[in-house]
Amino acid sequence: xxxxxxxxxxxxxxxxxxxxxxxxxxxxxxxxxxxxxxxxxxxxxxxxxxxxxxxxxxxxxxxxxxxxxxxxxxxxxxxxxxxxxxxxxxxxxxxxxxxxxxxxxxxxxxxxxxxxxxxxxxxxxxxxxxxxxxxxxxxxxxxxxxxxxxxxxxxxxxxxxxxxxxxxxxxxxxxxxxxxxxxxxxxxxxxxxxxxxxxxx
Amino acid sequence: xxxxxxxxxxxxxxxxxxxxxxxxxxxxxxxxxxxxxxxxxxxxxxxxxxxxxxxxxxxxxxxxxxxxxxxxxxxxxxxxxxxxxxxxxxxxxxxxxxxxxxxxxxxxxxxxxxxxxxxxxxxxxxxxxxxxxxxxxxxxxxxxxxxxxxxxxxxxxxxxxxxxxx
Numbered sequence: 001x002x003x004x005x006x007x008x009x010x011x012x013x014x015x016x017x018x019x020x021x022x023x024x025x026x027x028x029x030x031x032x033x034x035x036x037x038x039x040x041x042x043x044x045x046x047x048x049x050x051x052x053x054x055x056x057x058x059x060x061x062x063x064x065x066x067x068x069x070x071x072x073x074x075x076x077x078x079x080x081x082x083x084x085x086x087x088x089x090x091x092x093x094x095x096x097x098x099x100x101x102x103x104x105x106x107x108x109x110x111x112x113x114x115x116x117x118x119x120x121x122x123x124x125x126x127x128x129x130x131x132x133x134x135x136x137x138x139x140x141x142x143x144x145x146x147x148x149x150x151x152x153x154x155x156x157x158x159x160x161x162x163x164x165x166x167x168x169x170x171x172x173x174x175x176x177x178x179x180x181x182x183x184x185x186x187x188x189x190x191x192x193x194x195x196x197x198x199x200x201x
Numbered sequence: 202x203x204x205x206x207x208x209x210x211x212x213x214x215x216x217x218x219x220x221x222x223x224x225x226x227x228x229x230x231x232x233x234x235x236x237x238x239x240x241x242x243x244x245x246x247x248x249x250x251x252x253x254x255x256x257x258x259x260x261x262x263x264x265x266x267x268x269x270x271x272x273x274x275x276x277x278x279x280x281x282x283x284x285x286x287x288x289x290x291x292x293x294x295x296x297x298x299x300x301x302x303x304x305x306x307x308x309x310x311x312x313x314x315x316x317x318x319x320x321x322x323x324x325x326x327x328x329x330x331x332x333x334x335x336x337x338x339x340x341x342x343x344x345x346x347x348x349x350x351x352x353x354x355x356x357x358x359x360x361x362x363x364x365x366x367x
Contacts, residue, residue: 007307030236036277103246129250136275138233138247 035136035155042069042150043134047100047124051107057098057124063150066176067096068143068169070120071132073104074112076140082159083116089165090119095173099123102132102140145172148181207244207252214256223256226268230255231282239282 046058072079099120101109145154214220227241232248240248272280
């Protein structure tokens with residue numbers, strides 16, 4: 001008798017579960033694509049300097065200390081949103097910020113930095129966009145947190161807002177700084193699967 | 202394909218066989234920034250970069266599988282328009298089959314029930330001349346079988362009628 005009633009209830013329950021699942025799915029931002037590179041070594045790269053700069057940015061510049069790798073471009077509107085925050089971090093000497101100038105026409109990235117300020121420790125010119133692809137970049141801005149061993153530990157898709165900095169990035173950076181230089185990322189309880197809000201366009 | 206090509210003339214490889222492979226591979230790869238298009242369909246700059254990489258790797262002698270691995274190493278399974286068949290994606294692939302099998306099974310039991318007890322079928326439920334007084338009538342406990350004919354009244358009173366259903 002119970003089994004018989006179950007036959008009538010089960011499809012309804014299954015349907016309700018499905019609708020709930022889909023409704024939850026609608027709340028998610030489809031531009032936030034989890035990265036597969038968490039806990040992986042950074043890719044090998046060696047980018048030339050952008051116009052007017054002496055040094056470029058290569059994978060050898062990472063590791064040793066916790067740092068950020070920021071993807072930007074003069075064409076990227078959302079990059080303007082996070083730029084004041086990056087400037088503030090640079091002024092406070094909060095953390096080395098490395099930059100990949102992604103798919104910018106020659107000189108455009110440098111002109112943009114002259115206009116809005118340059119918060120970066122190192123800048124590489126990724127005109128062809130190959131380094132960005134090696135980082136699995138899906139849009140700009142994106143920011144990677146790289147640990148002392150040169151491993152990607154976190155990825156922020158979209159602009160870093162003051163709130164994201166306070167609540168997500170800063171605690172992670174603090175924890176990574178406490179790690180020993182050859183620690184195993186698997187021991188850490190940092191969930192690398194980000195992901196803050198914002199336009200990753 | 203009846204649509205305008207996103208592939209630009211300067212991207213096309215001289216070797217038609219390699220180019221054909223490039224097109225096939227590109228159709229399987231998702232444009233990361235536009236998401237609902239393949240990189241073969243998309244005009245997005247990132248899609249173009251990925252198309253160029255596909256062709257470069259083909260020229261370098263990579264197999265199709267090696268190129269797919271190159272892409273999933275960077276962008277994960279997300280970049281594949283056709284998900285890989287693995288243990289953790291098996292449910293995704295076989296859910297439709299399981300659902301269809303379940304429906305088929307349910308239909309089988311339902312019709313077998315009707316053939317065994319013809320009087321329980323909907324067409325007979327209001328028939329007072331129904332000859333089967335079987336107490337195993339599976340529908341006996343349901344209110345819509347509660348017609349005022351004596352046959353059924355007997356069964357409902359004696360049977361395990363659910364008070365909730367009344």
